[in-house]
Amino acid sequence: MTTITVWGNRGSGSPLSRQELTIAPPGPDEVLLEVLSCGLCHSDLGHLDEPLAADAPPVVAGHEVIGRVVAIGSDVDPARHGQLCGLGFIAGTCRHCSYCLSGRQTLCASFESTILGRPGGFASHVKAHQDWVIPLPGGLDPSSAGPLLCAGVTVFEPLFSAGVSPTAHVAVIGVGGLGHLAVQLARAWGCEVTGVTTSSSKSAEILSLGAHQVQLLSELNQRQGTYDLIINTSDHALDWDAVVASLAPGGCLHQLGLCATPIPLRLFPFVKGNLSFRSSLTSTPANTARLLSFCARHGIRPLVEVLPMAAINTAIERLRRGDVRYRFVLQGPA
Ligand SMILES: NC(=O)c1ccc[n+]([C@@H]2O[C@H](COP(=O)([O-])OP(=O)(O)OC[C@H]3O[C@@H](n4cnc5c(N)ncnc54)[C@H](OP(=O)(O)O)[C@@H]3O)[C@@H](O)[C@H]2O)c1
Ligand SMILES: [Zn+2]
Ligand SMILES: [Zn+2]
Incomplete structure (x- = not known):
């Protein structure tokens, strides 16, 4: 068994504390990473807020890990060490x-x-199957690359897997951790890009990320029939009629934000306009590797605020308030 240090809580949104856990050595197909840094995704909050059974191990979130391979299972290529x-x-x-x-x-x-049922990346070490531990290409700064592993690849999926044309007009609703990368990726993809935001104070930054224009979410009803693809990273209940009406014929609403309330969509605009609704969970290892090299080639990098891992409770509290431009990265050692 290996002793690792983790930042975990007892669920229900309680503060995280530094603790020690023991984990089994890597299985044949697994590797152990020493965590160098880990981004804080909004999905981590939901996980840390779940109620926890009294006898359950602590919840350890963190799934935007940059780390170094320090132990490998028997079936893993020894070249992966280090x-x-x-x-x-x-x-x-x-x-x-x-x-x-x-x-x-x-x-x-x-x-x-x-992060589900096992300790994640807010830790000294994290274990995973080798296929999902993706080598970082040169040209990416390891200290800011972590958010590409969840936020980045999640917003890459709607562009890559649907084969979005560079002539498409893409709207990104919610310019936060996911959205600020979606704007950069859609721009590099060649598309016309609109950042749709609730925060007028972000306008200049959204343009500097590569958006051609910025649209206030409350004024989306002025953009009827405009967007070929909407990447919605917001998890709030929206004026769904206005969102759907802003799609161009044949357009797609790709929902990534984990909206807790039902999304009421009227069928008629979908039938008449040949519209579609899609959703997806992160993406595959192959697409993650593609994304990393695409970002290295196009100079796309997460805009991050780096804090030491010991400041994780501050980062969580500020993310809950939306007080981050645009992603926290917690730096090890844990
Ligand atoms: N599908 C997946 O695989 C996947 C993967 C990762 C995350 N997620 C989910 O994606 C969502 C976004 O994650 P994130 O890490 O990007 O979160 P985040 O950094 O907190 O960004 C969310 C953005 O939502 C917008 N927003 C805030 N209040 C709003 C309101 N009242 N109405 C409409 N929009 C509002 C804000 O953008 P503006 O200031 O620009 O309005 C905010 O920056 C979360 O639900 C997360 O769980 C899904
Ligand atoms: Zn995530
Ligand atoms: Zn399978």
Whole structure:
């Protein structure tokens, strides 16, 4: 067994504290990463807020890890020892179901999340299956690259997998951790890009990220029939009629924000306009590797505020208030 240091809580949004845990050594197909840094995603908050059974181990969030491989299982190529890698929301899949074999691993029924039922990246070390531990290409700054592993690849998926045309007009609703990367990626993809925000104070920054224009969310009803793709990273209840009406014929609303309330969509505009609604959970290892090299090539980097891991409670409290431009990265050692 290996002793690791983690920042965990007892669920229900309680503060995190520094603790020690023991974990088994890597299985044949696993690697152990020494965590150098880890981004704080909004999804971590939901996880830390869940009620926890009295006898359950602490909740350890963190799934935007940059780390170095310090131990490997028997089936892992020894060349991976010492490699600088990233790890996102998924830490393993079965490798033999039809989804895994056809490169759609996020649909694997037995996927293991980095943070569900196991300690995640707000720790000294984190374990994962080798396929999901992605080598970091040169040209990316390891100290800011962590958010690409969840936020980045999550917003890459709607562009890449749907084969979005560079002539498309893409709107990004919610310019936060996910959204600020979506704006940069859609711009580099060649698209016309509109950042749709509730925060007029972000306008200049959204333009500097590459948006061609900024639209206030409250004024979306002025943009009827405009967008070929909406990447919605907001998890709030929106004026859904206005959102749908802003789609161009044949357009797609791609919902990424984990909206807790039902999304009431009228069917008629979808039928008449040949519209579609899609959603997705993060993306595959192959797409993560593609995203990392795309970002290295286009100079796309997360805008981060780096804090020591011991300041994680401050980061959580500020993220809850929306007080971050645009992602916290907690730097080790834990
Ligand atoms: N599908 C997936 O695989 C996946 C992966 C990661 C995260 N997520 C989910 O995606 C969502 C966003 O995550 P994140 O880390 O980007 O969060 P975040 O950094 O907190 O950004 C969320 C953005 O939502 C916007 N917003 C805030 N209040 C709003 C309101 N009242 N109405 C409309 N929009 C509002 C803000 O942008 P403006 O200031 O520009 O309005 C804010 O920056 C979360 O629900 C998270 O759980 C999903
Ligand atoms: Zn995430
Ligand atoms: Zn599988």
